[in-house]
Amino acid sequence: MKARAFSYFRAATIEQALDAHALVGDDARFIAGGQSLVPALSLRLQAPRLLIDITHIGELRGVRREGGFLRIGALTRHCEMLSEPLIAEFAPLLQAAAPFVAHPAIRNRGTFGGSVALADPASEFPAMTLALDAEIEIAGPSGSRRIKADDFFIDLFETALQPGELITAIYVPLFKADQRFAFDEMARRRGDYALVGCGMLATCAGDRINDIRISFFSVGNTPTRVKGAEATLIGSSLNSERIAAAQAALEGDLAPPENDEVPPAMRLHLARVLLGRLLGRLGESA
Template identity: 65%
Template sequence: MKAPAFAYRRPDTVAAALDAFAAAGGDASYIAGGQSLVPALALRLQSPAMLIDISRIEELHGVRLEAGRLRIGALTRHAEALTDPLIARHAPLLHEAAPHVAHPAIRNRGTIGGSVALADPASEFPAMTLAMAAEIEIAGPEGRRRVPADAFFLDLYQTALKPGELLVALHVPAIGPGHRWAFDELARRRGDYALVGAGILAELQDDVVAGIRIAFLSVGPTPLRAMAVEAALTGGPLDAAAIARAQAALDQDLDPLDDDQVPAAMRLHLARVLLGRLLGRLMEAA
């Protein structure tokens, strides 16, 4: 199949992009990397009257450190998470997750902002924004706002983005000297969607867990934080007994559904195994 006919605009500012969306009466889609939208158009799952190409909007590009936060422009490519030194230093979970995202051809075109806006629950970057306590900067007809990642992912492919709004950037708290992190996922083959994946960002003070955020992917309709596990670990040492308690607490956080590929009980078991591995890495690093 081929995409139906559509009008095309390529604005060079965020304001012009918002105006183009309004002029289309809301029957429009923003496109940048196009790694999700183009297949949907080809299959006629989406048929907007207008495509608004945001790839040349300078404000959406670039990575820089601002007042203790890393600003990652929405059009930052997946591949840049592998190579950008600021991302590696201050948003390490994106750097650790990037090699697991699909395949090189997709990483070279796909954008981090597009991945977060799509909010595929099996994708790595949305879950890592949750683990890193990122804020999502959004531009719309009523102005700019920032939404914490905890409030951004609402349901399957549903986010806090309103029709016509544009994801501008991610703002990630910079890593401090006491932070430790780990990411991994379990998949049948490299590049496949993960059966389960997780990222952990912990702050340790004198070998005590002062704070920790754990986010899972491929275990529900959205990326999910393991808040019962976080509570079980916070305030104590990270040792074998703490890891066992954390694995036991995971039942309170995850309730995956059965599907044709993986029974729910197996996915929960894999999540428990993965959690143990990641916490074990942090324990060794500490």
């Protein structure tokens, strides 16, 4: 199918983009990489009157250190997650997740900010912002604000973004020498949406885990931190008994929805298996 007719405006600045949205309201959509929005328009799941192209706004580009954070511009493409040295050094969990995001040609267009804004519960990057304790910078009609990833994802495709607001950057705390990370997902076909996926970031003192954040995707309406499992691991060393306890805790952390293709019990089982594997790898990476 083809999209319903719309008008197109290429914004040169954030201000222009916000102004255009403010004038048109709910009938306007920002477009960046468009790798999810264009199919949605083709299927007429959405039919905006105006597309505001934000990909030529220089302020939304670039990756740089800022204080204790890596500031990743919203327009950073998925392929840049693989090639950008600053990401490899200071946000290696994102680099580990990037090869699992769709296919190479999609990664050449899709943007980090767009993925987080869409908040697809089956997507890798939104879930990784939770594991990384990232902060999301938002520009809107009433000014700019920063919000923790923990407070950003609200429900299915619903975020703290208000109408007319735009993600400008994502701030990721710099990866430190005493930290370890792990990422993996299970999918039926390479590049397909995961049946279950998980990423984690731990702060360790030798074998002891001082802090850990574990985030799952494809397990419910939003990317999901598993705080019960995290609690069983914090303050302990990583041994098979602790790993089993964390796996058991998932039953309280996750409530996968009914689904014809993947029953909740199967998804929970896969989540336990994946968690066990990743914690095992975390232990080996000491």
